[in-house]
Amino acid sequence: MSRFQQLAEFERPLAAGYELLPFHFTALDDDNYVATNVAGEFVVLTRPDLEAFSSQSLPHTSALYDELKSKHFLIDSDSDVAIDLLALKLRTKLAxxxxxxxxxxxxxxxxxxxxxxxxxxxxxxxxxxxxxxxxxxxxxxxxxxxxxxxxxxxxxxxxxxxxxxxxxxxxxxxxxxxxxxxxxxxxxxxxxxxxxxxxxxxxxxxxxxxxxxxxxxxxxxxxxxxxxxxxxxxxxxxxxxxxxxxxxxxxxxxxxxxxxxxxxxxxxxxxxxxxxxxxxxxxxxxxxxxxxxxxxxxxxxxxxxxxxxxxxxxxxxxxxxxxxxxxxxxxxxxxxxxxxxxxxxxxxxxxxxxxxxxxxxxxxxxxxxxxxxxxxxxxxxxxxxxxxxxxxxxxxxxxxxxxxxxALLGPLEASFAGSAPMCSWCAFEPYCGADPVFHHATQADFVGKKPLSAYCNRNMAIFRGLIQRMRSNPDVRAVFERWANLG
Amino acid sequence: MLAEFPKAAFTAEAIKRAAYVFMDRADISLQATESQWQCMITARAGQSFTVEQLAEAFRREVLDQDLRLTIEAKTEATRTAILGLAFSRTGLQGE
Missing domain, CATH: 3.20.20.70 (Aldolase class I)
Incomplete structure (x- = not known):
C-alpha cells in the first residue's frame, strides 16, 4: 500500500472549477491581450485563451492556469486566500x-x-x-x-x-x-x-x-x-x-x-x-x-x-x-x-x-x-x-x-481613473494616472476624452512597448526587474 | 458603412463603449430595430483606415466590450470585497 495518495486525489478539488477574480484586459497587439488584476499584476494571453479563461473552461492542467492562479486572477478550492492577498497588495499600493x-x-x-x-x-x-x-x-x-x-x-x-x-x-x-x-x-x-x-x-x-x-x-x-x-x-x-x-x-x-x-x-x-x-x-x-x-x-x-x-x-x-x-x-x-x-x-x-x-x-x-x-x-x-x-x-x-x-477636490474626483470612461475598463489603469491639468489644458475637460488624449496615447504606447520588450527577451526582463527595484 | 449586432447577444452598453473608443477614428451613430443594433460607421477625416477596416476593428471592439461587461458582472461582488478589505485598515475612515 502506498504511503501517499495518488496525484489525482490532490487534483480532484481543482477539477471542480474556478472563480474569476476581477481583472481588465486590453489588446497588446493583433494577437495578444494584456490582462491585469486590481493590484497591477499582469498576464499576456491570446484571444482564445482569454475567452477560455473568462468562460471558466481553462483546464487546470495548463501552464496558463498556474500563471493566472499564482498572479491572483482566479481562485479555486485550494487558493481561497487570494482575496486577502489582493486586498493587501492593493492597500500597499494605495498606502x-x-x-x-x-x-x-x-x-x-x-x-x-x-x-x-x-x-x-x-x-x-x-x-x-x-x-x-x-x-x-x-x-x-x-x-x-x-x-x-x-x-x-x-x-x-x-x-x-x-x-x-x-x-x-x-x-x-x-x-x-x-x-x-x-x-x-x-x-x-x-x-x-x-x-x-x-x-x-x-x-x-x-x-x-x-x-x-x-x-x-x-x-x-x-x-x-x-x-x-x-x-x-x-x-x-x-x-x-x-x-x-x-x-x-x-x-x-x-x-x-x-x-x-x-x-x-x-x-x-x-x-x-x-x-x-x-x-x-x-x-x-x-x-x-x-x-x-x-x-x-x-x-x-x-x-x-x-x-x-x-x-x-x-x-x-x-x-x-x-x-x-x-x-x-x-x-x-x-x-x-x-x-x-x-x-x-x-x-x-x-x-x-x-x-x-x-x-x-x-x-x-x-x-x-x-x-x-x-x-x-x-x-x-x-x-x-x-x-x-x-x-x-x-x-x-x-x-x-x-x-x-x-478647486482641488472637484478635478480630483472627476478625473479619478477608476471611474473615467475608457480608463475604468483599461488593463493599463493600474500603471497610469489621471492628469486633470493636462486634459483641462488640451480639451477643457478634467477627465478628457481618452481616445483624443495625447497623455493616454503616449502612455498606452509606452506600456505596450515595455511589455513587448520584456516578453521578447528574458535578458531585457532582467534589466527591467533591476530598474523596477531601484526604490 | 453599416454594422449590425443582434440585440439578443449584445447590450447597448457594449456598443456605446466601443463607439467611445473609436471617437478618434470614426463617427458612429447607433439605432435600434426590433432585433438589431445598427451602427452607421463614418470614417473621420484625415485618418488612414478604410471604412471596411474600421468596421472590422469596431466589431472586434464590440466583442471585447461585451466580454468585459461579462467579466465585470461575474466579478463585481469579489471586487467590492477586495476594495472593502483594502480600505478597511487604512485609518482613513475616521472615528
Whole structure:
C-alpha cells in the first residue's frame, strides 16, 4: 500500500472549477491581450485563451492556469486566500495616499537670465525684483507646508531661476529647519536650477544643508545652447561646469539632470544619451514638451507630433537597453517608474502618473506672489491666463480652504481613473494616472476624452512597448526587474 | 458603412463603449430595430483606415466590450470585497 495518495486525489478539488477574480484586459497587439488584476499584476494571453479563461473552461492542467492562479486572477478550492492577498497588495499600493502632500514647490522668483523659447513658465527679466517671493509670503507658505501630515516633506525651489533670489532660498531653508526641530519630519530640499549663477557661497550653503540640485541638460552643447539661449551663448558650458562643481562640493549623487525634447532633439536621442553617459549620470528621463506656458506662446509645443516623440523615445529606450545588455548600467527613468508599478507591489510617488491625480495631494506649488497652485503645471497654466487650478493665496486662505475646497477636490474626483470612461475598463489603469491639468489644458475637460488624449496615447504606447520588450527577451526582463527595484 | 449586432447577444452598453473608443477614428451613430443594433460607421477625416477596416476593428471592439461587461458582472461582488478589505485598515475612515 502506498504511503501517499495518488496525484489525482490532490487534483480532484481543482477539477471542480474556478472563480474569476476581477481583472481588465486590453489588446497588446493583433494577437495578444494584456490582462491585469486590481493590484497591477499582469498576464499576456491570446484571444482564445482569454475567452477560455473568462468562460471558466481553462483546464487546470495548463501552464496558463498556474500563471493566472499564482498572479491572483482566479481562485479555486485550494487558493481561497487570494482575496486577502489582493486586498493587501492593493492597500500597499494605495498606502502613500494617506500621507498627503509631500512635495512643496516654492517659486522663489520668476526672474531668469535664460530666454528659452520652450520655457513652460512665463519668465521675467532678471532685474524685475517685483517677481521675487517675499519673506512674508514664504513664512505663510511654510505654515501650510507643516500642516501637511506627511512624515516626509520635500521643499523644492523653482523659478524662473531660483538662485537669482538666493536670499529667499536661504531664508526658507533655515526657517524650515528651525520649525522642524519641533516637527521632526524627514525634511529634504531641492533647488531646480540651470546652474548658470551658482557660486561657492551657494555651494557651501547647499553642502551645509544637504540640498539636492536638479538641473537642465538637453544634450550636446549645440543642441542645449540652441534650446536654452542666454547672454554669452554658454548655457551648456555653465551647466557642465556647475554639475562638476556641485559634485565636488556635495557628492556625485546629489545632482540630477532633466532634459526636454524639442524638434531639434528628434533624431539625436543617442547623442543626448551619450552626453548623459559622458557626464557620468546613472540615467536619463526622456521627456516630451508639455502644453503650458511660454512653450505654447512660441509654438514650440507644436514643433513635433506624438508619433515622432514616441519614435524618439523608443529609439532612446532601445539604445539604453543595449547599453545595459552590454554590461553598462544606465536607466531610463520614466520606464523605471512604470516598471516599478508593473513589477513590484509599490507605487512610485510620481505625480503625473498616479490616480487619484497627484495635484495638491502629491505636490503643491506656492507662487512668488503667494498664490497656491495644485501643481507646477497649474501655475504654468495660470501664466497663460487660466487660473482654474489656483487654490487660494497663502495670505488670505487657510489650509482647509486650500486643500478641501472645490478647486482641488472637484478635478480630483472627476478625473479619478477608476471611474473615467475608457480608463475604468483599461488593463493599463493600474500603471497610469489621471492628469486633470493636462486634459483641462488640451480639451477643457478634467477627465478628457481618452481616445483624443495625447497623455493616454503616449502612455498606452509606452506600456505596450515595455511589455513587448520584456516578453521578447528574458535578458531585457532582467534589466527591467533591476530598474523596477531601484526604490 | 453599416454594422449590425443582434440585440439578443449584445447590450447597448457594449456598443456605446466601443463607439467611445473609436471617437478618434470614426463617427458612429447607433439605432435600434426590433432585433438589431445598427451602427452607421463614418470614417473621420484625415485618418488612414478604410471604412471596411474600421468596421472590422469596431466589431472586434464590440466583442471585447461585451466580454468585459461579462467579466465585470461575474466579478463585481469579489471586487467590492477586495476594495472593502483594502480600505478597511487604512485609518482613513475616521472615528
Amino acid at each position: 502613500p495616499l494617506a500621507n498627503f502632500t509631500g512635495l512643496h514647490m516654492f517659486v522663489a522668483t520668476l526672474r531668469c537670465e535664460h530666454s528659452c523659447p520652450y520655457c513652460q513658465v512665463s519668465r521675467a527679466n532678471d532685474d524685475r525684483t517685483e517677481f521675487d517671493m517675499s519673506e512674508a509670503t514664504a513664512l505663510k507658505a511654510l505654515d501650510l507646508v507643516f500642516r501637511s501630515p506627511n512624515p516626509a516633506i520635500k521643499v523644492e525651489f523653482q523659478g524662473g531661476e531660483p538662485l537669482l533670489n538666493f536670499p529667499l532660498v536661504r531664508f526658507v531653508v533655515e526657517e524650515a529647519k528651525r520649525r522642524n526641530e519641533a516637527e521632526r519630519r524627514n525634511l529634504a530640499f531641492v533647488i531646480a536650477t540651470n546652474l548658470a549663477v551658482i557660486d561657492d557661497e551657494i555651494l557651501d550653503f547647499c553642502r551645509t544643508h544637504a540640498i539636492l540640485i536638479s538641473t537642465s541638460l538637453d544634450g550636446p552643447a549645440d543642441l542645449h545652447n540652441k534650446n536654452r539661449p542666454r547672454p554669452g551663448h554658454d548655457s551648456h558650458a555653465r551647466a557642465v561646469a556647475g554639475i562638476h562643481a556641485c559634485r565636488s562640493a556635495l557628492g556625485r549623487d546629489q545632482v540630477a539632470a532633466l532634459m526636454t525634447t524639442t524638434a531639434g532633439s528628434l533624431g539625436r536621442v543617442r547623442e543626448i544619451i551619450d552626453e548623459y553617459v559622458s557626464l557620468d549620470f546613472d540615467g536619463i528621463f526622456l521627456r516630451p514638451l508639455s502644453p503650458y506656458g511660454f512653450a505654447m506662446k512660441t509654438k514650440f509645443y507644436r514643433g513635433y507630433d506624438q508619433a515622432r516623440w514616441l519614435d524618439f523615445y523608443f529609439e532612446g529606450l532601445d539604445y539604453i537597453i543595449d547599453l545595459n545588455l552590454s554590461g553598462f548600467w544606465f536607466i531610463e527613468h520614466y520606464a523605471a517608474l512604470i516598471l516599478r508599478k508593473m513589477l513590484t507591489p509599490f507605487q512610485p510617488g510620481y505625480v503625473d502618473l498616479i490616480s487619484p491625480a497627484g495635484i495638491g495631494i502629491g505636490a503643491i506649488a506656492y507662487n512668488y506672489d503667494g498664490d497656491v497652485y495644485a501643481s507646477d503645471e497649474s501655475r504654468m497654466l495660470a501664466e497663460m491666463g487660466d487660473k482654474t487650478f489656483c487654490l487660494g493665496n497663502v495670505h488670505t486662505h487657510s489650509f482647509e480652504d486650500i486643500f478641501l475646497g472645490d
